[in-house]
Amino acid sequence: MKLELQDLSVLRGECPVVDAVSAQVSPGELIGLIGPNGAGKTSLMRAAMGLLAHRGHSSLARLDPMARARAAAWLPQAREIAWGLSVEELVGLGRLPHGRDQTGAGRAALNEALHRMGLEAMRARPATRLSGGEQARVLIARALAQESPLILADEPIAGLDPAAQIDTMEVFAAHAGAGGAVLCSLHDLGLAARHCTRIWVMDRGRLVADGPPDQVLSEQLLADVFHIRARFMTTPDGPVFQPLSTLHR
């Protein structure tokens, strides 16, 4: 399933915080959405999901809620776990768009999601009593259990330890490799370069670059958009990114 955005805009007062963005996410893609704080990444994804008033068109936003939940999983930046559910019950909520069936395929999807996020040993624990990073992994598992072709994730690896960050990017890459697609915002440009098939760069509400990481992440773009001097090194293990200094804005 494809996500299509056409002239998508979000206004906050008079000011467009997302400004006429047109782009597509196709099966097989893991897209890293990057940009400075306040660039409009969250607003863009929430509008794409139909969770924020917008102008223009998103192919997801016009679906009814049940169809949308089967088409796309949404991982918000705020990781709020309000109810005293166990890890297993919380991850199981990802199955709701598929009805109440917890046997067969539903059970398998739940177990697979727990396994992929390394949560099997804590499946019976109350989710509210986990650490912040563990809770983040539970919420990613819930999105995986949803088995939707699209995943939109807002800073899913923030606050995770290095191993969990890499694991999560690999889980997303596997989802894309299996014919799904992921759009995820992140601030770690090194992980974005290593794992993403494509990068979208937002700056002041506009999509200013869209392409493969090695073409998009130029010295010029890093200076213009992020106001940093940085070095990308190509190594046998893939690209390595090192920010060096800030530049005057």
Ligand SMILES: Nc1ncnc2c1ncn2[C@@H]1O[C@H](COP(=O)(O)OP(=O)(O)OP(=O)(O)O)[C@@H](O)[C@H]1O
């Ligand atoms: N509820 C709100 N009311 C008014 N303005 C808002 C609101 N939420 C966000 N904004 C503004 O919209 C702009 C885009 O915010 P958004 O959260 O989409 O940015 P972002 O790229 O996700 O940032 P970050 O990397 O800091 O998470 C910012 O200028 C922000 O101040």
